Amino acid sequence: MKLKAILSLSLVLCLSILLASCGDDSGETTATNKEAGDSEKKVLKVGSSGIYPPFISVDDKGVPQGYDVEVLELVTESLGYEIEWTFAEFSGIFGMLDAGNIDTVSNLIAATEERRAKYDFSSPYAYSGASLVVPKENTDINSIEDLKGKKVGVLLGNNLHQFLEKWNEENGNEIIITPYQDVSGTYNEVALGRLDAFIDVKITAASRIKDEGLPLKLYGEDYLIDFDYAFPFVRSEENKEFLADFSAEIEKLQENGTLKELSDKWSAIDVTIPHEK
Amino acid sequence: MKFDFEYMISLLPKIIEFLPIVLFIGTLSFLLAILFGLLFAVLTTNKIKILYPILKVIISYFRGVPTLIQIFILYFGAPQIFPSFSSMNAVTAVIIALSLRNAAYLSEVFRSAFLAVDKGQYEACLSVNMTKWQALRTIILPQMVRIAIPPSGNYYIMMIKDTSLAFTIGVIDMMARAKLEAAVTYKFLEAYLMVGLIYWMISIILSFLQSKLEYYVEKPYRKEEA
Numbered sequence: 130m131k132l133k134a135i136l137s138l139s140l141v142l143c144l145s146i147l148l149a150s151c152g153d154d155s156g157e158t159t160a161t162n163k164e165a166g167d168s169e170k171k172v173l174k175v176g177s178s179g180i181y182p183p184f185i186s187v188d189d190k191g192v193p194q195g196y197d198v199e200v201l202e203l204v205t206e207s208l209g210y211e212i213e214w215t216f217a218e219f220s221g222i223f224g225m226l227d228a229g230n231i232d233t234v235s236n237l238i239a240a241t242e243e244r245r246a247k248y249d250f251s252s253p254y255a256y257s258g259a260s261l262v263v264p265k266e267n268t269d270i271n272s273i274e275d276l277k278g279k280k281v282g283v284l285l286g287n288n289l290h291q292f293l294e295k296w297n298e299e300n301g302n303e304i305i306i307t308p309y310q311d312v313s314g315t316y317n318e319v320a321l322g323r324l325d326a327f328i329d330v331k332i333t334a335a336s337r338i339k340d341e342g343l344p345l346k347l348y349g350e351d352y353l354i355d356f357d358y359a360f361p362f363v364r365s366e367e368n369k370e371f372l373a374d375f376s377a378e379i380e381k382l383q384e385n386g387t388l389k390e391l392s393d394k395w396s397a398i399d400v401t402i403p404h405e406k
Numbered sequence: 407m408k409f410d411f412e413y414m415i416s417l418l419p420k421i422i423e424f425l426p427i428v429l430f431i432g433t434l435s436f437l438l439a440i441l442f443g444l445l446f447a448v449l450t451t452n453k454i455k456i457l458y459p460i461l462k463v464i465i466s467y468f469r470g471v472p473t474l475i476q477i478f479i480l481y482f483g484a485p486q487i488f489p490s491f492s493s494m495n496a497v498t499a500v501i502i503a504l505s506l507r508n509a510a511y512l513s514e515v516f517r518s519a520f521l522a523v524d525k526g527q528y529e530a531c532l533s534v535n536m537t538k539w540q541a542l543r544t545i546i547l548p549q550m551v552r553i554a555i556p557p558s559g560n561y562y563i564m565m566i567k568d569t570s571l572a573f574t575i576g577v578i579d580m581m582a583r584a585k586l587e588a589a590v591t592y593k594f595l596e597a598y599l600m601v602g603l604i605y606w607m608i609s610i611i612l613s614f615l616q617s618k619l620e621y622y623v624e625k626p627y628r629k630e631e632a
Contacts, residue, residue, distance in 0.1 A: 176576070180589030187586040189420070216586065217576035224482040225576060229492060313585070313594040341592040 170211040175201060176231035179216040180312065183336055183395040184237040184255075187216070196395040197235045200254050201360070203387065204378040208371075220286060220310065226363060237330065239288040239356035248361040249368060252376035254388060255400040258352025259289050260331035262319055265344040270326055273353055277303035279325035282315050284308070289328045292354050316343055328353070332398050339397075355404040414596040417587055421600055424580045429608075431500055431579075432566035438505035439561070443512030451517055468510035474571050477503045481575045500572040508561050515561070519554040520546070552623045559616040563609045580604060 177197075179187045185195040193214055205212055215231055225231045226248075233251075240250040261281075263270050270276065273296065283290040285308040297304045307324065309315050318324040320343045329337075331352060338345045360375070362368045382388045388401045449461050468476070481499040485492035494502075523546050531541030570581035578586075580601050588597035 179586045182590055186590045188590070191586075215576045216573075216578055216582065218574040218582075221478070221482075221574040221576065224478065228482050228485050230496075230576070311585070313588065313598070316592075317594075337592060 170209060172213050173205050173210040173233065174213045174215065174231045175233055175235050176215045176217060176222050176225050177235045178219040178222065180219075181236055181333060184333070185235055196255070196391055196400070197237060199391050199395075200379070200382065200388065201235055203382060204375060207378055208374055218311070219284075226361065229363070233360045233362050235360065237333070237358050238361055240359045240361070241288045241291070241356070243291065244288070244361060247364070249364045249372055250359040250361055251372060252379045252383075253357035253359045253403075254379050254383070255358040255392075256356070256403050257330055257332045257358065257398075257400055258355045258404075259292065259328055260334055260353065261348040262316060262327040262329055262334050262338065262345050263325070263348050264319060264322070265346050267326075267346070267348070270348050272349075276326065277301070278305075280305045280307055280323075282307050282309055282318055282324045282327040284312055284315070284329075285310050288356065289330070289354075293328055316341055316345060320344055330356070332396055332400055335397055357404070358400075410593055410596055413591065413593055414600050417584065417597055417600045418604075420587060421580050421583050421597075421604060424578060424583050425604070425608075427497075427577070428566060428569050428579050431497065431504070431569045431572065431577075432562070435501050435504035435508065435569075436562045436565050438501070439508035439512050439565070440558070442505060442509030443516055446509055446513030447516035447520065450513065451520060465510040465513060468507045473503065473507055473568055474574060476507055477571060477575060496572065496575045496577045499575060500569065500577060504565055504568055508565055511561060512558060515554055515557045516550070519550040522553050523549045548623070548626075552620075552627075555616065555620055555623065559612065563612055566608055566612070567605055 177185050177193070179185060179193065181195075181197075183195055184197040185193060188194050201212060215225070217225060219236065222231075222234055222236065226234055237255065238244070240253065244250070261270060261276075270279065277300075281293065281304055283293055283306055290306075290308060293304065293306055297306060309318075312329075315324070315327050316337060319327050326348070331347065334347060338347070362372055379388075383401065389399065392400045446461060446465060449457055450465070471479075477500060480503050481494070481496065485494075527545055527549075528541055531545050532538070536544075569579055572579055573582035573585070584597040584601045585594075588594040
């Protein structure tokens with residue numbers, strides 16, 4: 130009898146929790162993942178880590194903001210698309226792209242050779258390159274050669290990681306590369322002296338050093354490596370036509386100076402100057 | 407770099423907004439884990455032919471492979487073999503992964519609870535003409551429940567915390583929200599500390615509920631006070 134009472138009590142309890150949370154859940158997804166939109170418009174599903182300011186971040190209300198966001202909004206608007214955002218850990222983003230959960234990635238994605246081999250990229254909408262974040266008092270790291278024997282942090286799996294690994298392999302494997310799963314604590318690691326340097330995209334590094342107020346600086350003026358940034362799409366016949374239109378829109382924005390305006394609005398450095406080939 | 411206490415407090419309402427999704431995933435996974443765990447336990451203790459060795463492998467997989475990898479395999483790997491899986495949404499994938507993984511653990515908990523009840527009791531039941539089902543239901547199960555509650559409660563709390571892995575495949579939960587917030591301000595320590603405190607609070611509340619439940623099932627073991 131007692132057991133029956135416990136069982137039925139817990140069953141009722143569980144069911145009510147379930148029902149209650151079901152309701153909450155559906156409310157949640159519509160509020161965060163989907164912008165309320167009319168059903169006539171086509172939807173472009175865009176994935177991002179949401180943690181890459183000033184290119185993409187999320188404001189107080191969960192609304193995406195940044196250079197990437199505004200570029201995408203302009204492009205999709207003229208193509209007649211609505212954006213549906215999905216935020217996820219960066220390590221899961223390309224998996225979601227492959228599996229078709231999202232159509233493209235908005236995370237200042239560098240169009241590297243390795244990625245071009247697998248994905249079709251739009252025309253570039255930003256140009257920058259890699260730099261090194263070092264302690265303010267640093268004097269001995271002035272080139273990539275100086276990293277030999279030093280401990281250098283990278284963001285796991287991003288293009289800078291691959292670049293540094295490759296350089297290291299070709300130059301005697303003397304750099305101690307330490308991958309991190311996300312950027313949360315990495316600049317602190319340098320400030321605390323646990324890392325000698327952290328390799329990051331110059332433009333994000335510059336704004337982060339300023340905003341975080343850490344005793345850090347960038348190692349020099351030039352880029353370790355140049356990158357063009359673009360939106361990746363899964364290679365397929367049906368994407369081809371869309372991608373051509375998509376690229377044409379980006380080029381239009383570049384030519385009429387809109388990209389430059391957006392760059393001035395969001396970033397401390399002009400990101401719209403193409404690299405010399 | 408100074409610790410910004412006010413900022414940390416200001417995050418509380420923003421992060422706690424995602425408490426329902428955490429409780430939903432954690433609780434539903436836990437209930438399913440109990441269900442599957444019982445099933446696994448029954449099948450493994452009875453050593454049913456063919457099923458038993460298969461189940462052993464399955465349990466070994468779920469116990470042996472890290473949760474994050476299991477979620478990846480299920481969400482990104484499975485659709486490549488079974489295209490119909492690609493319609494599965496991220497929340498479902500996390501719930502399936504968490505519940506099966508913990509079912510494997512819980513089945514061991516239930517098995518040990520079953521073994522802990524002296525075999526002689528079952529035999530005694532049969533000797534007084536009880537049916538097998540009566541013996542299980544009225545004598546063995548109540549004792550099993552009492553033994554299984556403390557370790558099961560542990561797994562529940564663990565599962566609640568494991569839900570933070572869901573952000574890898576795009577489910578925004580408390581941890582994800584904290585990361586997104588801190589990305590703008592770079593105040594990661596403050597944000598993570600806040601999330602940690604919320605999880606801690608949940609675990610304290612759950613532990614309290616667990617002790618209540620334990621008190622209830624202990625009733626037959628207490629000397630009557632009245």
